[in-house]
Amino acid sequence: xxxxWFRNDLRLSDNPALHNACVAxxxxxxxxxxxxxxxxxxxxxxxKLAFWRDALVKLADDLDRLNIPLRVLEAxxxxxxxxxxxxxxxxxxxxxxxxNYEYPVNERRRDIRVKQRLRGExxxxxxxHGDLILPPGSVLSAxxxxxxxxxxxxxAWRRQLLCAxxxxxxxxxxxxxxxxxxxxxxxxxxxxxxDLWAAGETAAAGRLQRFAAAGLGVYGDERDFPAIDGTSRLxxxxxxxxxxxxxxxxxxxxxxxxxxxxxxxxxxxxxxxxYRHLLVAFxxxxxxxxxxxxxxxxxxxxDRPDLFDAWCRGETGxxxxxxxxxxxHETGWMHNRLRMVTASFLTKLLGVDWRLGCDFFMSxxxxxxxxxxxxGWQWSASVGADAAPYFRIFNPARQAxxxxxxxxxxxxxxxxxxxxxxxxxxxxxxxxxxxxxxxVIDYGEARREALAAYKAG
Ligand SMILES: Cc1cc2nc3c(=O)[nH]c(=O)nc-3n(C[C@H](O)[C@H](O)[C@H](O)COP(=O)(O)OP(=O)(O)OC[C@H]3O[C@@H](n4cnc5c(N)ncnc54)[C@H](O)[C@@H]3O)c2cc1C
Numbered sequence: 001x002x003x004x005w006f007r008n009d010l011r012l013s014d015n016p017a018l019h020n021a022c023v024a025x026x027x028x029x030x031x032x033x034x035x036x037x038x039x040x041x042x043x044x045x046x047x048k049l050a051f052w053r054d055a056l057v058k059l060a061d062d063l064d065r066l067n068i069p070l071r072v073l074e075a076x077x078x079x080x081x082x083x084x085x086x087x088x089x090x091x092x093x094x095x096x097x098x099x100n101y102e103y104p105v106n107e108r109r110r111d112i113r114v115k116q117r118l119r120g121e122x123x124x125x126x127x128x129h130g131d132l133i134l135p136p137g138s139v140l141s142a143x144x145x146x147x148x149x150x151x152x153x154x155x156a157w158r159r160q161l162l163c164a165x166x167x168x169x170x171x172x173x174x175x176x177x178x179x180x181x182x183x184x185x186x187x188x189x190x191x192x193x194x195d196l197w198a199a200g201e202t203a204a205a206g207r208l209q210r211f212a213a214a215g216l217g218v219y220g221d222e223r224d225f226p227a228i229d230g231t232s233r234l235x236x237x238x239x240x241x242x243x244x245x246x247x248x249x250x251x252x253x254x255x256x257x258x259x260x261x262x263x264x265x266x267x268x269x270x271x272x273x274x275y276r277h278l279l280v281a282f283x284x285x286x287x288x289x290x291x292x293x294x295x296x297x298x299x300x301x302x303d304r305p306d307l308f309d310a311w312c313r314g315e316t317g318x319x320x321x322x323x324x325x326x327x328x329h330e331t332g333w334m335h336n337r338l339r340m341v342t343a344s345f346l347t348k349l350l351g352v353d354w355r356l357g358c359d360f361f362m363s364x365x366x367x368x369x370x371x372x373x374x375x376g377w378q379w380s381a382s383v384g385a386d387a388a389p390y391f392r393i394f395n396p397a398r399q400a401x402x403x404x405x406x407x408x409x410x411x412x413x414x415x416x417x418x419x420x421x422x423x424x425x426x427x428x429x430x431x432x433x434x435x436x437x438x439x440v441i442d443y444g445e446a447r448r449e450a451l452a453a454y455k456a457g
Contacts, residue, residue, distance in 0.1 A: 001092045001178065004030050004068075005085065005099040007107075009130050009241035010055045011201040012062050012171035016128035017098040022066075022172035029092060029178050030063050030070045032056060033084055034188070037076035038106070042370070043362040047332040049189030051199055051366050052240050057185055058200030064182060067175045072183040078110035082117040089123050092180065097123055100130030100241075103279045104370045105286035132273055133166055133245050136280035139273075146281035148291075150386045153277070154270045158261055168246050192332055192366060197236055204237035205247070212251040220264040226324070226335035227408035232265070233333065235367035238272070245269055275375035278385055285374060288355050290383035295390065299453055301353035308352050310440050311345070312360055317432030317439035319425060320400040321345050323413035330413075332366030337403055343380035344394040349446040351453070354381035382454065390454035393447050397426050 004021045012018065021028050039049060060070040073084040085097065097118055101111065115125045129135040139157050140146060147153035211232040215222075222230025237243040248269055253260045260266065279285060290296040310316050314325030324338035334342070339361070346357045358377040362368045378384025382392070404410055407425055411418040416435055417425050424430040428439040 001094040002026055002028050002096040002098065003085075003089065003092070003094045004028060005097060006030055006032050006056070006059070006070075007099065007102055007241075008052075008239065009100045009244075010052070010059045011204075011242055011244065012059070012066075013201065013205075014130070014168040014244040014247050015100065015171075015241075016130045016169060017100045017126070019169045019172060020126065020128065021096070021098040022068075022175060024096070027176045027178040028068045029094070029180055030060075030068050031085070031088060032070065032072055033081050034072065034074045034186070035077055035081070036074075038078050041077075042106075043359045043368075045332065045362065045364050045366060045368050046190035047192040047364070047366045048236070048239070048368050050187075050192050051189070051197055051236060051332075053185060053188040054194075054199035055201075055240055055242050058202075060182060060185065062201070065174075066172060067177055069178060069180045069182040070185075071180070072185055078106055079113065081110055082114045085114055086117055086121060089118060089121065092178075095123055097125045099125075099127055101127045102131065103136060103276050105279075105283045108280075108283075130244060131241065132276055133249055133269070134160055134164060134273060136277045139277060146277065147274075148278075148385050150271065150274055153274050154267060157270050157273060161261065166246050166249060168244070168250055193330075196331055196333075197366060199242070201242050204234070204243040207232070207234060207237065208243060208248060208251050212255040216252060216255055216263075216265055223264070224337050224403050225409075226327075226338055227404055227406075227412065231336065235369070235372075236333065239367045239369040245272060271375075272372060274385075275371040278375065279371050282385075285378075286370075288358075288374075290381075291378055291385045292383050292387065295387075295454070296381075296383045298456055299351075302351035304350065304352060307350045307440055308346070308356055311342070311350060311352070311357075315435075315437055316345070316350075316441075317428055317435070317437045318345065318396040318443075319407075319410045319414055319417060319428075319431045320396045320404060322435075323410045326413040328361075328364050332364065334361075334365070335409075337399070339376055340380060341394045341396060341399050343377055344388070344392075345396060347377075347381040348393045348450040349441055349443065351446075351450065354378065354383065391451060393450055395443065395447075397428070397443070400426060 002021045004018050009015055063070055075081050075084045118125050139160055222228050252266050256263050314322040316322055321342050324334055324342050328334045343357055346352050347354045354377045358373055362373055379387045382388050382390040417431055420434050432439045
C-alpha cells in the first residue's frame, strides 16, 4: 500500500507525487491532514479554507473514480502531522509516502519530522517539486549564489528553462482496489462567491484555457487596469494547487507563438518562482525578518491602530484605496496594481508596519500565498529583495488617473461616489465628505514624512 499526502496540490494532472505513486506497484490511498490551529497561526483566510475544502471534495470524487480513497486526518499543528501519518501507515500497512514539497520554513520542518519519523518506522518517504517549474537552488548566479535581484534571476531562469523538461504529467489511470473507504470531509471556513471562484481542477483548467484564448495576447496592455478583467485571476487556483505553474507555462507556449518565453505573463510566473526560491535561500524571511534589515532599521513604524483600522475597513477617504479594500472584502481577491497601491499607502503614507498589512491580506485573500504575499509586502515597504526604491510612494490620486481614468473601478466598488462630478471624486476631501468621512492623512505631508524617515538613519 502507498500513501499520497495532498496539501496545496489539489489536482490529478501534473502532480508528480500522485503520478509517481500510481506508476509504482500496489494500491494507492490519498490522505490530507487538517491542521486548524496551524491555519489560524498562519492567518489562512476563512474564504480560502472553504475554497480549498470545496476543491478537496472535487478531488476526492475524481480520486474515487481512480479507485483511490481519500482519508482525512486531523492534527492541531504541523508538529502533530508525523504522529497522525504514522498511525495511518500502521493501520494500512503502508510502506511508502509521497508528497510535493512546500517551501516556507514551518512546512519544511513539518516534512523533515514526518520523514524522520516514518523512515524510522520503515516507511520510504519521497518528496517532489510539483509547485515550482524550476526547483529551488537550481537557478544560481555564475558564482553559484542565489540571486537577490529579480532581473538577473529571470534571465537565468529563462536560460535554464530551455534545457529543462517542463512537460506536464498526465493524470493517472485507474488503480487496483484498496479495501479502504473514503472519509467525509468536514465543512471549513466561510462562504465565498462560488460563481466567481468555481472550485476544482476542471474549473481551473477551463479558466486557463479561456484566458489563453482571449486574454493572454492582450495581457501586456490590459493588466494594469483594475476595471478590466485583464489578468488571468488564476492565483487562487495556483495557491491551492488546483492548477500547476507548469500547466500555465505550457498554455503560454501553445498560445503565444515564437516569443512566448519573453512574454509579460511568463514574467509574472517567474516572480512567483523568484519569491519561492528566495524563501528557501533566505529562510529567515519566513520569520518576518526583512530582507534588507538596514533599511528597516531606519524606520519607526507608527503605533496607530486607528489608521490601520480605517485602512482595513476601506475608510481612509482615498477613493481608489477604499474601493480596492472593498474588492478584497467582497471577492477575496484584489487586483495586483491595487495591492501595490494599498500596501504602499499603509506602509509609506500611514507609516504602519508592513507585517500588519501582510497578515491582514493573508487573512482575507482567497489566493493567500505565503511567499508571494511576503514578497509583495516587503517590496512595497522597500525592505524586500529587489524592492521598490524607498522614494517610490504611490500617489493614490495619480494612480487612479492613470489606471482608472474613467473611475469605472472606483464607482463600481464605491457606488456612493458615482453621482459626484469626476473632478470631485479625485479630490480626497470632497470624495471623503461625500461618504461622511475625512481623509485620514494629508497626502503631501505624509509623503514628506515618509521620505524623511526612509532617508534618515
Ligand atoms: C502586497 C502584495 C501582496 C500580494 N499577495 C499575494 C498573495 O497572497 N498571493 C498571490 O498569489 N499573489 C500575491 N501577490 C501578487 C499578485 O498581486 C497576484 O499574484 C495577482 O494579482 C493575482 O492575479 P492573477 O492571477 O490575475 O495574476 P496574473 O497577472 O494573471 O499572473 C499570473 C500568475 O502569476 C503570479 N503572479 C503574478 N504577479 C505576481 C507577483 N507580483 N508576485 C508573485 N507572483 C505573481 C500569480 O500566481 C498569478 O496568478 C501580491 C502582490 C502584492 C503587491
